[in-house]
Amino acid sequence: MKFQRVAALTNKEVKKTVREPAVLFMIFLFPVVFVLAFGASFGGLGATQPVYTIGVVNMDQANIANYTQAFIGALSDTKILSVQVYGDNQTAQNDLSQGKIQAVMVIPSGFSQSLASYCAAPEDPSKWVNATVSLYLDKGSVVATQAMPPIIQRVITAFTGQNQQPASPISLQIASLIETRQVSAFEFMAPGMFTFASIFLIMMVAQSFTQDRENGMMKRIRITPTTSTEFMISQVLSYMLIALIQAIIVFAAVYLVGFKPNVEFSSYALAFILVLIFSLSNVGFGLITATVAKTSGAATGIAFLFVLPQLFLGTFVGASLSSSAQIVSKFVPSYYVTDALTSLLLRKAAATSPTILFDLTIVSASCIAILALGIILYAKYYKI
C-alpha cells in the first residue's frame, strides 16, 4: 500500500467537500440551522407519560411509626416514579451520573422524627422538627429537571396531611439545581447535535460514489495502480476528517449559543473519538446506499432510509420518544453515541464509567460491522 495514493485521494475528497457549495451546506451549515430551528420548535414535546426511575437513599434508621417506608411507598404509588432503594449515596450518585436513574433522593436521618413531630402538633410549627430531603437530578434529562421536583413536592405535601397548607416541617432541597445554574432546553439537545450533524455524511458518501461512477471517475481510478484497499482507506480517512471538522464547527456553534460543559479534557477527547467512530457507520450506510442507487439523484432519496431512523431515534430529536420507540432506538448506533455524549458532557460521567464503556463498545462494534458490510456489498456489485 502506498500512502502517497491514500493521501492524494483523501486530499481530493476533502477539497470536494470544501469547494462544492451543495456539499458544504449539507455537511456543515444545514445541521446547525436545522438543529436550532427544529430544537426550538419541538424539543420539549412528549406525547405519553413516561416512568422515571428515582434512587432513594434512606439515612433514617429510626423509621418512627414506619413513616419513612410509607413515604417511599407513596412515591411508588404515583405510578410516574419507579423507586430504586440504595444503601449509600455514592452508589446512587454513580448510577445517576451514568444515566441509569433520573434522580437521587436522600432521606435525612431525622425524617421520620420530623413527620412524627408534625403529626403530634400539626397546628403548632414551633414544635416541629425540621428535615430537608435532598434531591439530585439528571442534568442530561430535560424531563428529570422539569417534571420531577413538582411531582415529589406534591407527594410530600400530600403525605403531610392531605391538605393544602403550605407549611410543613419537610422541605425539598433540589441539590443539583441549587448548586449549578438552570440547564436550558438547548443544552439538553447539544450532545445530540454532534450525532445529528454526522448522520448527513451518509448522503454525502452515497452521492460521492454514485457521481464518481456516473461521470466515469471510478473507472478511471480503477485503471491506475490504485488498489481497492488504498481507495477505501482514503475514503474512510477523508470522511473521518470531515466528521472531525464538522464536530469542531458544531461544537463552536453550540458553545457560542451557550452550551459550555464543565468537564475534563479526557471527556472532550472521548466525545470527539465517539463522533469519529460513528462516522465509520455513516460511510458504511453511504456505501450500502451507493450499492442500491443507480444514480446520484436516487442515492439522495435512498439515503433518507438510513438518515431518518438514526435522526429520530438516536439524536436530540428523539428526546420525546414513546416507550416503544425508545425500545427500537436501541437498534441504531446514533442512540448510543448520543447517550454517551450526554453522559460525558451533561451528566459528567467519567470516561471509564461502565455506561460510557458500554456505549463505546456498542458504537465501535456496530460501526465497524456496518462499514464492513458497506464495503463488501459495494465491492460485490461495483468493482472499486
Added chain:
Amino acid sequence: MNKFAIIMESVVKRFEDVVALDGVSFKVAKGELFGLLGPNGAGKTTTVNVLCGLLKPTSGSAFVGGYDVQKESAKVKELIGVCPQETAIYPYLTGAENVELFGNLYALDKNTLKARRDMLLVKMGLTQDAKRRVEKYSGGMKRRLSLILALIHDPQIIFLDEPTVGMDPQSRRAVWDFMGELKKEGKTIFLTTHYMEEAEALCDRVGIIDHGRLIAIDSPKELISKNEVKNLEEVFIKFTGRKIREEL
C-alpha cells in the same frame, strides 16, 4: 522478446443477450499507432475496456505488454495510460490539481511529477488555465486535460478512446501533432475513432469493427488500394453497406 505490445485472441464479450465482441483477434506491434474504426456501438470501447482489465471477457484472452490482462492486471496498469471516451475529470479541482492527483496515483516522485505536469500542460496549451477549476473549462480544454491525465506517468502503451470528440479543429490538430510526437518516442498507441480522416492521417494500421466483429485490418493505404476506393469511409461502406457516421 515479444514484439507485440497488444494481443487479443478470439475475445468474446456478452452483456446478457447482447454480443459486444464476437471473436475479436488482432495484434499491435510495439511502437505502432493502431486505430480501431467503427460507428457508435460497434465495440470499440468494449475492446479498450477489455484490454485495460475493466471488463472480463466472456471467452478468449488479452495480453498487454506481454502480461495477461486478467491474471496480471497490476503489472498491466503500471504500463498503460488510458484516456477514456467520457471526459472523466474532477470538476471541483483545478487543472493542475487533477494532473497532480493522477501523478500521485501513479506514485511519481515530486520532481518528476512537477516536470511532467508542466511539460504536458505546455504541450496541450493549458498552462494559462492550470490554476482554474475544471468546471470553468470548455469542452475542448477538458478533453485535452483528460489526455494529460492519461499520459502523466509516461506510459509505454497508450489507449485513446475517441480522444478528439468534441474538440475544435485547432485543438484536434494539436492532439494529432502530440500523438505524432508520442509515436516518435516509441510509444504504442491504440486509438479508437469514428473520424476516418483522423485514422488515415495518423495510423500505421487500422482495424474496422462493426457489430462486435473485426471485419478488416490493414494499413490505410492497403485498405484503400485493395478495395479500389478513395478513402477509408468508402472502405467502411463497401464492407457494411452504410456510412460510418449515419448512426451518430
